[in-house]
Amino acid sequence: MVYRGAHVKKRTLGISLGLVMVLGVVGAYGVSNSADAAPVKKDGLWFDDLAAEVSVDGTRFVDGHGREVVLRGFNVSGEVKLEENGGLPFASTADARKSAKALREMAGANSVRFLLSWAKANPEPGKVDEKYLAAATAQIKAFLDAGLRVYPDFHQDLYSRYLFNKGSWYQGDGAPKWVVEAGGYPKENCGICVQWGQNITQNKAVTSAHRDFWRNREVTTSAGNFKIQDAFLDTAEETMKYIKGHLPAESFKLVAGFDPLNEPHAGTYDSGETSKSWEKDRLWPFYQNFRARMDAAGWQDKPAFVEPNLFWNSNIFFAKQEGGLQGIGTLGSRYVFNTHFYDHAAMSGIFMPGKASDGRYVDDFRKIRDRSTALNTASIVSEFGHHLSGSVADKAPTVLKGMYQSLDSRMSGADWWKKAAESGPVLSSTQWQWDIYSGRHHELKNDNPDKVLTDHDAWNDEDLSSVALDDSGTPVLRQDARLIDRLYPEAVAGRTLAFTYEDRSRDGSKTLTWNPVPSSMPNVAQLVGEGQYGVLVWRSDSGTEAPTELHLPGGFASASTTVVSDLGTVTGLPAYSSDTPIAAAAETGGTDARRLLLTTPGGSALHYALVTNGAEKPSPDLRAAAQKELAAWVAASGFTG
Template identity: 65%
Template sequence: MTAGLYGPDSAARAAGTEAAAGAGAGAESAAAGTGTAAGDGGLWFDGRAADQVTPDGTRFTDGHGREVVLRGFNVSGETKLHENRGLPFANTADARASAEALRDLTGGNTVRFLLSWAYAEPEPGRVDEAYLAAVTEQMGAFLDAGLRVYPDFHQDLYSRYLFHEDSWYTGDGAPRWAVEAGGYPREFCGVCVHWGQNITQNEAVMDASRDFWHNRVLETEAGPLGVQDAFLATAEKTMAHLKEHLTEDQFAGIAGFDPYNEPHAGTYEDGEDSRSWERDTLAPFYERFRARMDAAGWQDKPAFLEPNMFWNSNIGFQHEEGGFLDAGRLGPRSVFNTHFYDQRAISGILMPGKARDGQNLGDFEKVRERSAATGVPAVVSEFGHPLNGLTADKAPTVLKAMYQALDSRLPGRDWWRRAAESGPVLSAQQWQWDLYSGRHRELMNGNPDKVLTEGDAWNDEDLSAVERDASGEPVLRQDERLLDRLYPTAVSGRTLAFVYEDRSRDGDRTLTWNRIPDDLPHVAELTGSGRYGLLVWRSDAPDGGAEEAPTELHLPRGFDPERTVVVSDLGTAAGPPPYAADGRTARHPVATAPEAGGTDARRLLLSPPAAGEEGGEPGGRLHFALIAEGTAPAPPELREEARRELAGWAARAGFGG
């Protein structure tokens, strides 16, 4: 370990010096005891109770009992590269700038934060404290910006050290010592047109993966080590370091841990198939990881468990049975964690043309079904589409179709007619958020003659939603209407239906997939040509107490608070007022406020009257709220007519008693 490897601030913290102890990001928030720095707009219901998330059946809830949706990005594919030694960022300042940009430009509230086993344990049995210190500081920057975080020890194709200097491909994950001790054959993939084919065609990758799952004992300079044992020991030390060095307020924002990215057997043993491998090999590994979480002080944090990576592939020859079909109920401290990439769309052959309304509903319905069957919440921790290459022109429609399917199980053409079937809103993190997109300097597999600078600088991928402009400021690479979305971040009750018409664009064509029906003419007039969303929920507070935290939705940047229109059973507003300081005791039915974390992002707050107050009723009341961008005039009489239409529609929609 050297002071210059990950920066002097990291080395100081690793040594436990007084300077490092006082310099940790989030010290102000720890002193304030609110989870947000003083003066950043935090309200009475913000702080640790709002930040912490807990699986509650098939949904996430916060400390106020509100139903929570986790949306955001993966941070970041930079971790796969050597240029910043397995860190997502070159320094903590870049991490802070990235976190603030993610919050401001997209309204994301959660990130999947990539870690590297190779850099955490560069020598067998020894963790690099400087690496862990740098990880902690960079993670702290996201937590201080009001983002929840769940770490992920990332791997692809097992390890970059399996690949030679002239290889067409590379990997990430396991340390060099684990590969050298394994004695694997020279890697070769044959006729592979995509790097993912190495998983099932490259003997070196397949053998190494099999050894990990069977905990092969390797002869190392530290003596015999089971390769899985070594990984688990490093994971425990990493979690213990984070628990010790994050402040209590920061640690409250840790949503859990993703033990292993995209698991696959490598090769199946005689008589074994993908389902039995999940049951007999993958599940015991997760039990071992859970024990390490508990030993590190993460007893209250869930494990984000990924099934066999091919369980939901939408290409027939790649599909394998799985998705924890034989697992039954996963347990109260678990999350069903999966990925989805539309391989048909990426191929360019199996899906000619652009994505359409309802394109991916079936794919994401499988996720909802597995969530219900396993009895735990679901998260789609990776999804996306290439922004460069042969099928890049499909990206605007493919991403819109995916977000549509995350929001609802219905196509836009049917939503108003069948809204009671809309289903739960899924949590998800898009791949990816790489501040250095297009500005890398990565020596592929250490080869000085193969310096990668473009895209993600990894296996020809280019999926980052962000980049830096000429002045160094983070800017979006995709339509802001697509990425900065209205969505329910915390619902005081149960979400019954949600839809958002983002009116994102495919070139110069505006995509409108959700059309308001003719029998709601005032609603259509009020929304005009602008963006709009509708949330229907049922309060489940036993008495509607005055301490009940409000329902929150993220307001996209284009929704000017002075022009935003809200039509709800709670009331109507054109330009909702700011949430007042006395909101703890005086209800503000419709109001706006900055998002917690001190950024420019804003939120809409909806507060039903408490039982005993004028208009107040016991819990269980049906609520609705239409939120429109405000591109059309919305005088009081039009808002009232729209409210009557929506009330009648909600009464007929069949949401139940």
């Protein structure tokens, strides 16, 4: 949840089957329909099930070739919180396809967190609505068809929309009406709340309902007695069975896992109970039960993306609560540490004067990496973002740039070239949010016909969608394309040792450069010029022949993109073939998105690559001089991975 000016904002996969093309390939995504099929290589591109599936290996996501995978994308979408489309992200499957194509091409995404509604999946006690599940599954498939990995999320905010009365300032979503009616909760009232997230700790209806969920209270309904948490788990299991049973097998391979429940919170604590002990004694057993339901539903090979107490990493001192899934040992390969991060101080309009600057989020994201290491599992930041309108909107360009900077590396821009060996792993993430209906809603707030919400997200005064439709119905970005469509390593054949991307995104008319090339590398600086650039350092793995791939933003046209690497130098990327170590190819899914493929000669070795759209026609001599500088820098930087 996020603190912001007037009301809070609770805002407060994958790998883009990067090695698959559709020419003459068996299966909808260029992968074999047989799980036992041997790898097939055509012109150096990989068309196999190993490239499709993602799993957890230590603190990394990996594909079947052992390549290190980074999931990057968006949440789809806050529309699930609304009633206007019946708890679905889209009014139609056609809109889902339009959104998925735009997400792939305009944002360079390879994954989505796909929201689902407990209330719509389980509208009556003991029953699931297969019509809702069918529509949701069809919309999920639209994203899988575009080559995007998906991990569904049972979303809740403030427990349930049915806790709130027609005159309320706030909205909720999550639990079905029958659960709320059977619970007999007090009339909701947040008291003196200027931010909607305060309901989580101050509204007795919300806190009581959350407490009942975590204690699995038994309630009486016209259909009999039901335990609340068990009813949720039953619904989740049936939902997972339905999704698996109604997706083609090759599509299901692109489903990365499942997020059991959005932003868990205790509601209220027992005497002597703390947020840390609640995570250990209440939240963790719930996740273990959810894990068992995944196994029963046929999801045994996919991880559960489990979230800690939502306040564990708040950057406002009075909101922060101890947590981060401490005290439960290690998670291992069947779970993913799944956390959110919003700059509550920036969104408050009070606690962060001015704008974000280079390195602001280094410590915040270091904590996430450290928890991943301590839990011995992969991590993902499944929500982050900032308001695009209102009193704090002027901070958005710098806040988002800073967050992406710290997702890419542990280091600030000022320190990166000096301390690149400490850069750490690139974090997977899904930004909040991708809602093509932004500003075009028709939501009756709390079912009140006198309060029709049309602006922004139509949800608690939020405005965080990076996309909207123009008057012709075409998706358009609402944020700088340089910020949103990013260079990033989708699949690394080995282990990433360092990565940075200077996106040169803009704050109004000002270009933001937080990671300039140091003056000690004049030829690299001349090659980059005023363009965007990224640097990847990795150690190749002798266990795979599959290439390393990076997503190429739309601003990196093949003809004008320069790569300087130990593998060679080139300006003007050739089409991929088996004898081209540096080349470009289409992303999967039938869109115009593209990727860079770097093929090493085999064996374990240290490699580097600089990718830039800077100098328009750099000479071979300039590229060679830049290569010499980069090689010397790598040798002197102390890379030991």
